[in-house]
Amino acid sequence: MSNVPTDRHYLSSHEWAQQVEGVVVVGISEHAAEELGELVFIELPAKGDEVIFETQFGEIESVKAVSGLNSPVTGKVVEVNQELIDSQSAISDSPFEDGWLIKVEPAIDSGLDLLLDHKTYQAQLDGS
Amino acid sequence: MQESTPLQTAPRSESSFHLVVPGPLSAAENMALDDLLLDQPGWFLRLTGWRQPVVTLGRFQPWPDSCSGERSAFPPIHPAGEVEPPPDTLAAVRRATGGGAILHGEDWTIAIAGDCPSPVFPHRRPTAVAHRISLLLARLFEGHATSRGGEVQEASMQHITDCFLRRSPSDVVVEGTEGSIKAGGIALAFRQGRVLIEASLRRDLLDAQPDNDLQQLHRLGLFLGLKAGSSSVGELPLQWQGPLARRVEQRFGDPRWNHG
Numbered sequence: 001m002s003n004v005p006t007d008r009h010y011l012s013s014h015e016w017a018q019q020v021e022g023v024v025v026v027g028i029s030e031h032a033a034e035e036l037g038e039l040v041f042i043e044l045p046a047k048g049d050e051v052i053f054e055t056q057f058g059e060i061e062s063v064k065a066v067s068g069l070n071s072p073v074t075g076k077v078v079e080v081n082q083e084l085i086d087s088q089s090a091i092s093d094s095p096f097e098d099g100w101l102i103k104v105e106p107a108i109d110s111g112l113d114l115l116l117d118h119k120t121y122q123a124q125l126d127g128s
Numbered sequence: 129m130q131e132s133t134p135l136q137t138a139p140r141s142e143s144s145f146h147l148v149v150p151g152p153l154s155a156a157e158n159m160a161l162d163d164l165l166l167d168q169p170g171w172f173l174r175l176t177g178w179r180q181p182v183v184t185l186g187r188f189q190p191w192p193d194s195c196s197g198e199r200s201a202f203p204p205i206h207p208a209g210e211v212e213p214p215p216d217t218l219a220a221v222r223r224a225t226g227g228g229a230i231l232h233g234e235d236w237t238i239a240i241a242g243d244c245p246s247p248v249f250p251h252r253r254p255t256a257v258a259h260r261i262s263l264l265l266a267r268l269f270e271g272h273a274t275s276r277g278g279e280v281q282e283a284s285m286q287h288i289t290d291c292f293l294r295r296s297p298s299d300v301v302v303e304g305t306e307g308s309i310k311a312g313g314i315a316l317a318f319r320q321g322r323v324l325i326e327a328s329l330r331r332d333l334l335d336a337q338p339d340n341d342l343q344q345l346h347r348l349g350l351f352l353g354l355k356a357g358s359s360s361v362g363e364l365p366l367q368w369q370g371p372l373a374r375r376v377e378q379r380f381g382d383p384r385w386n387h388g
Contacts, residue, residue: 065254
């Protein structure tokens, strides 16, 4: 069973968001990392780019499959995890910590209040 | 008790598939159409026709010039969309899907787009979707082709440009005198609850005759557990033509996208 931390919120498409001192950290869940399998490439937005709630902000390739990454928040990218460009292993090994993807300064209508809490996301995983 | 295979356990869907057979298109138009189908609601099975031989590159694949030490069958290529391509070169277009480069023209190229997760593909796991499609494609050539199976070793294959020189569990293979020969490869893209599957199969190894393409595509739709629906043969639906042209202009016909 995949780990679902209680201090984050989730999209049904398996991205997570965590608010830390006014910035929203974004990543993909352990379940998503396990489903994707061996990762070979990732494309993330640049610092300063805008991301929009539930809209694709990047792509990741695994097993000949390119998967879109959806943003759990609307806002401006303030930091990108550059270490992932060379090696994506942190996403598989530590999806909720070292494998974070981007940090976002949330807009007023950020969409964060529409995310799933950990119980609802866990129920989604249990039902799939 | 015998272990169930994905083929045996696949539930029948209530959804219908639509056959899309637009005839030969340019490299950029073909990629734009597949990309468009990924964003359209419904199930589409599509036959890809090429106006001329073309190389397609995986979404994140380095431009082949940068790959050294590989024995590839590709002739010199140039990015599709260049105003004046160098003489004696082939156009190359970048796909929305992953995987390695494929030389098209003599192959049987198809695409499938539909919902994922769904009764057809219950899980969004790339290996599961690839495995199922590989089994179904092999079933089209039953008694002749099989799905390779085995372990995923994607990362170790990235330096190899040519899809048909890579090995993957989802390869469609035929048995030769010196072991398995790759006769078909697939590539996937997942976006917003949808999946696009592009497949290239070698007609010479599979004895796949162009006269049977439509019938085989229809069979594949039924194998997926879908019901036969409508067909678009020749002209594409009018409402697709504007979005298709925009995707050609903004992405697949742009040398910057194709060169990467």
